[in-house]
Amino acid sequence: xxxxxxxxxxxxxxxxxxxxxxxxxxxxxxxxxxxxxxxxxxxxxxxxxxxxxxxxxxxxxxxxxxxxxxxxxxxxxxxxxxxxxxxxxxxxxxxxxxxxxxxxxxxxxxxxxxxxxxxxxxxxxxxxxxxxxxxxxxxxxxxxxxxxxxxxxxxxxxxxxxxxxxxxxxxxxxxxxxxxxxxxxxxxxxxxxxxxxxxxxxxxxxxxxxxxxxxxxxxxxxxxxxxxxxxxxxxxxxxxxxxxxxxxxxxxxxxxxxxxxxx
Numbered sequence: 001x002x003x004x005x006x007x008x009x010x011x012x013x014x015x016x017x018x019x020x021x022x023x024x025x026x027x028x029x030x031x032x033x034x035x036x037x038x039x040x041x042x043x044x045x046x047x048x049x050x051x052x053x054x055x056x057x058x059x060x061x062x063x064x065x066x067x068x069x070x071x072x073x074x075x076x077x078x079x080x081x082x083x084x085x086x087x088x089x090x091x092x093x094x095x096x097x098x099x100x101x102x103x104x105x106x107x108x109x110x111x112x113x114x115x116x117x118x119x120x121x122x123x124x125x126x127x128x129x130x131x132x133x134x135x136x137x138x139x140x141x142x143x144x145x146x147x148x149x150x151x152x153x154x155x156x157x158x159x160x161x162x163x164x165x166x167x168x169x170x171x172x173x174x175x176x177x178x179x180x181x182x183x184x185x186x187x188x189x190x191x192x193x194x195x196x197x198x199x200x201x202x203x204x205x206x207x208x209x210x211x212x213x214x215x216x217x218x219x220x221x222x223x224x225x226x227x228x229x230x231x232x233x234x235x236x237x238x239x240x241x242x243x244x245x246x247x248x249x250x251x252x253x254x255x256x257x258x259x260x261x262x263x
Contacts, residue, residue: 015090016044022083041078042071045093049074052097059105066101073100118163124150125160207257215250218243 018041025041028034053070057063077093128149132141146157208216214236221227221235229247233240 015048018044018089019083022081022089025078026083038078042075045074045078045089046071048090048093049097052094053101056101056105061105069101069104070097073097076100118159121152121156121160122163123160124152125157126164203258204254207254210257211250211253215246218246219250222247 021037021041025034025037028037049070050067053063053066056066073096074093077089077096080096081089081092083089125146128146129141132145132149136145143154143157143161146152147154150157152160208219211219218232218236221232222229227235229243230240233243236243
């Protein structure tokens with residue numbers, strides 16, 4: 001593939017006359033002569049491909065990269081063009097190059113994966129917003145105005161507007177609008193260990209209800225009142241060693257109940 005060094009642009013009515021070359025290219029077998037002719041045709045039509053690439057500038061991709069993608073589309077057009085079909089090469093190449101650039105944006109430029117339908121909505125909403133902004137300066141167009149212009153529903157317009165923010169991503173350190181140094185990352189939540197505690201308590205409650213009243217009392221005094229085994233023993237009139245044995249028995253019973261596989 002030839003390099004895409006800058007070439008002098010020309011208007012559309014100054015397209016090169018390459019019809020005879022394409023007919024000759026179609027007849028040539030694979031080989032050096034065919035390769036040289038193919039490369040010469042690509043160079044001849046490169047200004048057209050670059051004009052198409054310029055239409056897509058300002059959308060987050062450098063112009064140099066757009067030139068490269070357009071050149072790739074042009075090579076595909078040259079390789080697949082069949083003059084026998086009676087279509088002029090320019091009429092075949094323009095949609096081919098344009099489609100290659102659009103595929104590049106769809107496949108490589110979206111930070112988040114967005115379905116093709118939503119991408120199309122995004123493009124229609126974006127174009128309509130640009131057109132309406134020229135007629136209603138001083139404020140952004142409303143959802144209803146965009147829907148009327150594009151023949152979309154208001155829900156489809158809102159979907160397209162939301163997709164406008166999917167083309168690029170903010171850093172987690174980016175400052176939130178209207179805040180004093182509050183970063184985007186500060187608004188993200190984190191796992192709450194309290195949820196696990198709630199789940200554990202709900203799971204163990206039926207097992208606790210099966211224990212004798214004295215064992216339930218000992219567990220309550222130990223883990224909800226924070227009393228030592230000695231104080232529990234004094235309050236219940238039993239030895240500290242007995243309290244320790246009762247606690248161990250409770251733990252063993254609870255483990256057996258909780259670890260029994262459910263059917």
